[in-house]
Amino acid sequence: MLTRRQIRVKVMQCIYALTLSHDESLEKQKKFLRVSIDNTYILYLLVLSLLIELHKMEENFIRLSSKKYLNENDEKYPDKRKFLNNAVLSQIVNNSMLQNELVKRKLNNWDLHQDYVKIVFNEIKNSELFNLYMLKNESSYEEDKNFIANLFKEVIAPNERIYEYFEDDKLTWVDDIPLVNTFVLKQLRKVNKEFSHSYFLPKLLKDADDMIFADQLLTKTLLNDKKFEGEIQLKTPNWDKDRIADIDAILLKMAICELTGFASIPERVTINEYLEIAKEYSTPKSSIFINGILDKLVKEYRISGKLKKTGRGLL
Structure with a gap:
C-alpha cells in the first residue's frame, strides 16, 4: 500500500x-x-x-x-x-x-x-x-x-x-x-x-525492507543533522539559515542522507523523489532550490568518491 x-x-x-x-x-x-x-x-x-x-x-x-x-x-x-x-x-x-x-x-x-x-x-x-x-x-x-x-x-x-x-x-x-x-x-x-x-487485507508495506529503510532514513538523518546542515550551508553561502524553509532543509538533509548512506538507491531516484515531495509539501520554488543544491553536491561527491552506488536500486 x-x-x-x-x-x-x-x-x-x-x-x-x-x-x-x-x-x-x-x-x-x-x-x-x-x-x-x-x-x-x-x-x-x-x-x-x-x-x-x-x-x-x-x-x-x-x-x-x-x-x-x-x-x-x-x-x-x-x-x-x-x-x-x-x-x-x-x-x-x-x-x-x-x-x-x-x-x-x-x-x-x-x-x-x-x-x-x-x-x-x-x-x-x-x-x-x-x-x-x-x-x-x-x-x-x-x-x-x-x-x-x-x-x-x-x-x-x-x-x-x-x-x-x-x-x-x-x-x-x-x-x-x-x-x-x-x-x-x-x-x-x-x-x-x-x-x-x-x-x-493487503500488506501495508511491500516487505520488511521498507520498514528497515524508513527506520534507517530517520535515524541516519537525525544523527547526522549538524553534518548535513554544514554541507547545505557551504552550498548556500549567501543564504541565512533562517531563510531556508524548514521543509526544504529537512528534504535536503534526507536527500543527502540517501545519496551518501544508501548505496542501492540510484542518485537520480533520490533526487527525483525529493523534488516531487518538495512540489507537494513546500513552496512553489522549493523544487528548483533543492535541485540546484543537490546537483552541486552530487558533482562534488562524484569527484571525492563519496557517491558510491551499487546494484539496480530500490524504487
Whole structure:
C-alpha cells in the first residue's frame, strides 16, 4: 500500500514534528514513525468499515420500512433490497477476516459516531447514482462493482464531514486520506467473484525492507543533522539559515542522507523523489532550490568518491 515516496513523506513529517517540539529523543521519534505508518492501515480499515456501517444502516432502514415507515422515494424501486444485496458490498460485509481485524484492533469508531454515517447515508440515498442503480430490476456482478466503485468515488470519498472527522482524529491522516481513498477505489475496481477474504487485507508495506529503510532514513538523518546542515550551508553561502524553509532543509538533509548512506538507491531516484515531495509539501520554488543544491553536491561527491552506488536500486 505504501510506496517508498510515501515512506519518505512519513519520515519528513516525523523530523518536522521533532523540529517543532525540540524533542531530541531518537527512540521517541522512531516510535512516532512506526505508529504513523501503522495508522495509515487503520485509516484504510476505517474507510472499509464505513461501507459496512452504511450496509447496516440500509438494513435498519429496510426493517423500518416493513413497519409502514417506508420512504415514498423508495416505493418506485422494483427491488428495495438491491443496495443491501449488492454483490461487492456483500463481499465486504461478509468478510470474516476483515471483521476479525476490526474487532482485534477495536475499531468501533462508527458506532461512536453514527451521525457521520448518517450524513453519508443520506447523501447516497439522495444521489442520482443511487436512484439510477435502484431503478434497474437486476444487475450483473460487474454492474454491482461499478456502482460501488463510482459511489465511493463520487459520494463517499469526497464527503467533507468524513474528511473533517479523520483530520480531527489524527493529524497525519491529512496526507493519508487521498492515498487511502485512491487505494480503496483500486481495490473496488479490481475485485472479482473469486477473491479470497485476504484481498481486502493487503500488506501495508511491500516487505520488511521498507520498514528497515524508513527506520534507517530517520535515524541516519537525525544523527547526522549538524553534518548535513554544514554541507547545505557551504552550498548556500549567501543564504541565512533562517531563510531556508524548514521543509526544504529537512528534504535536503534526507536527500543527502540517501545519496551518501544508501548505496542501492540510484542518485537520480533520490533526487527525483525529493523534488516531487518538495512540489507537494513546500513552496512553489522549493523544487528548483533543492535541485540546484543537490546537483552541486552530487558533482562534488562524484569527484571525492563519496557517491558510491551499487546494484539496480530500490524504487
